[in-house]
Amino acid sequence: MAFVSVILVLVVAFLAGMESVLDQWQFHQPILNCTMIGIVTGHPLEGVILGGTLQLIALGWMNIGAAMAPDAALAGVASAIFVCMKGMDVQEAVAVAIPMAVAGLALTIFVRTITVGIAHAADAAASRGNVGGVEFCHIGALMIQGLRVAIPAGVIMAIPAEAVQAGLEAIPSWITTGLSTAGGFIVVVGYAMVINMMASGKVWPFFFLGFALASLSELGLVALGIIGVVIALVYVQLSPEFNSGGSAGGGGGAGVDPVDAILNDYE
C-alpha cells in the first residue's frame, strides 16, 4: 500500500508539474493537487482542507506575459506530502508552502531557460522537414516540467520533514525577497517584446493614451478594453489611407468590405 501511494503521489506531482506550465487542466492549483494527494495517501479530509487553505493564498498567483507567479504546483504537492505522509499539521504546512513556492519558481525559471536549447533543436528538425522531431522537442520539454516537481516530491518523501525545513530556512531572505520582487516586474520584458512587434509611428500615441487612462482606478479592464476597441474601430473607419483605397475598390464594385457594411449599418 505504501509503495502504491508513493507511486501515485509521484504521478500527481508529475501532473502538477506539467500543468504548472500548461495552465489548462489546473492540476497545479493546490485545491486539486492537495486533494488528489490526500486521496491516494488515504487522508482525503486533510488533503481537501489543506487544498482549500492554500488555494485562498494562491488566488492571485498568475502568469502574465513573461512574468512568473510563485509556483503553486510544488507548494501544494510538498505541503500535501508533509500533511498526509509526515503528519505535519495544516498551519505548519502552509508556512512551508511559501518558501516551496519560491523554490519551485526558481526551478521552473531554470527549465524555461534550458528549453531555449530545445527550441533550437526544433529549428534544426524543422529545416530537415522532420515533423516528428518538432513534436518530440515540444513534448520532451513538457516531460522535463513534470519531472521538476516529481523529483523534488520524491526527495521530500525520502528525507525527514525537519531536514527539508532546515534546508529551506538556510536560504537567506534577500534571495527569496529579491526573486519575488523581480517576479513582479520581469513582466516588462514580455511587454517590450510585444510592443516591439506591434509598434509603428502611427500606433504609439495609443500606447500613451492607454497608459494615461490606466491611472484612473475607476476604469476597470473591461471598460478600458471597450474604449480600446472603439478607438481602433473609429481610427480604421476614418483613416484616409483606407478611405482612398476603399473608394477605388468600391468603384470596382466586386468587393464590398464586410467591416464597412457592418459599420454602415450603425450609421
Added chain:
Amino acid sequence: MADEIKQEVDTSIDTADTGEKKIDKSDIKKVWWRSQFLLASFNYERMQNMGVAFSLIPAMRKLYHSKDEISAFLKRHLEFFNTHPYCAAPIFGVEMALEENRANGGEVDDAAIQGVKIGMIGPLAGVGDPIFWGTLRPVLGAFAASLALTGNILGPILFFVIWNLIRMLFIWYTLEFGYEQGASITKNLTGGLLQKITLGASILGMFIMGVLIPRWTSIDMSTVVFSKADMGAVGDKFPDAIAMIGQLNGIVNGEPMGLDVFHNGIQSLQGVVDGGFSIVNDPANYADNPYRLMTTTTLQSVLDQLLPGLLPLLLTFLCIWLLKKHVNPIAIIVGLFAVGILGALVGIF
C-alpha cells in the same frame, strides 16, 4: 447579405469538388486537442513558438505534402509567439484559414501570416489574462476553497469540472469562429481588410499594453524612506479609532462589545489610510498619547505624485531599447533578477 454568404458557401463547395485542399471538422478537432498543449515548451527566447507549430501540424498534414513545403510551414510557425493560452485558439483558427488560402495558391503570403499572428497576440493576451487569470479563476477558486475548508470534496470537484468545461468550450468555439472569420477575410483581401484588421489590432494592442504596464507590473519603492513627520496624536484627528482600540482592550478583559464602536472605528481607520497616514505606537516619547499619526515620504509616494506607473514605463522603455540593440531577452531577464536580488540585499526592496 444572407444571400452573399450562401453564395460563398456554394462556391466553396464547388471548389472542394474540383480538388482544392480544404480543412475539415476533424482537422479543427485535432488542432483543438493539440492547442491545449500550447505552453508545454515555453521558453525565454521565443516563448510559445514550438506550441504553435505543434498545434497547427494537423492542418499542415492536410494542406502540404512536399518536404520543402512542410519545412517552410514549420519554420514560419516556430517564430515568436506569446499570448493567453486559451485566447490563442481564435488566432489558430484564422491561421488555418490563411494557410488554406496559401496552399491553394491564394494571395496570402508569409508576411500576412506573420502580421496577423503578431497583430492578434497582444490584444488577446490583454483580454484573456484579466478575464481568466484575473477574474474567473480567483472567483471560482475562492468559491471552491470555501467549500473545501469545511472538508467538502465538492469544492475541488466543482472547481475541476466547471473550469475545464468553460475552458474547453471556449477554445472550441473561438477556434471555429477564428477559422470561419479567417476564411471570409481571405475572400476579401482586395478591400484591404487584412491591413485594416492588422492596424486595428495593433491600435488595440498598443492601447492595452499602455494600460497593462502600470497596472500589472509591481515595483514598490516604499521601502526607501525620505522623511517621517509626526502629525500629532491619533486621538486628536481620529478619536473613533482610539475608541475602537479601547474597546478591543475591553474585550480582552471580558467586557461586552459594542458594534457601533467598531463601525465608527473602522471608518475612522479608513480615513487614516486615505489621508496617507500611518500609525506608530511610541509610548517611550509620548506616555499620554502613545499612538502617533505619521506621514511618511517615500520614493514611491514622490513618484506617484509625479506620474503613477512611471517606473514600470521607464523599465519597459529600457527593455525595448535593449531588445532593439539585439540584447538577448534571457540576458535581460537574468539581469532583472540580479537587480531584484541585489536590491533586496542592500534593502531598497
